[in-house]
Amino acid sequence: MGSALDIALPALKTKPKFIFFTDFDGTITQQDSNDWMTDNLGFGAELRKKGNEDVLFGRRDFRDSFADMLDSIKTPFNECIELLLKNITLDPGFKQFFEWAKENNVPIVILSGGMEPVIRALLAHMLGKEEAETLQIVSNDVAPRPGKSVNEAGGWHIVYHDDSGFGHDKSLEIRPYARLPGEERPVLFYAGDGVSDLSAAKETDLLFAKSGRDLVSYCERENVPFTTFQDFTEILATVKDIVAGKTTVKEAATGRK
């Protein structure tokens, strides 16, 4: 029987000393699936980039900008998934990281601004169905528009996880773990690449920000300690060293490399 704490904080179930929170799109995958759909099926890259800038400079909420992006895609949802399976690839080091984390009791929790059916389909395709089911995913969802099915043209829309300006405030998920008392509190990692990670960036002990992406500039501007990564092989090397006690989270937060 699980205690109330296990239910509220599912990543504590195996009493881990470390928890790895991560973004999905552009972090576990090499391309962002929502950007890919917007650029190829929706209103295009130019308007998308303008929307991202507005969010980064605080002119607009992520929530509204992201819904506009997805609303510009009229392709039936099942066709979107088919196209994504052909065009989105896994980070070259993620599978190895996933195996290592499983063997070493480091739960991986995916916190995503994307839509759960897309994430589940991509993970099942890239890691295998059973492996994919072991990952905890906290994300947004999808629903049909009134009188339509999601698999009709213009038939779907995103359903946000919460009422925040982020649509999914990733910090809400991390904070209860961060606030655990001393002995019980695992070391918390986070990996991300973009504007949907802003809310999570300040919450963990070590933040991995993808090289050359928006999250790096944000961390520098806001003085959030971080280190950069190209792919999960670098993350694995750093996390292994920390777990083995060869380095600390503070020493690993070296900023832009």
Ligand SMILES: [Mg+2]
């Ligand atoms: Mg991302």
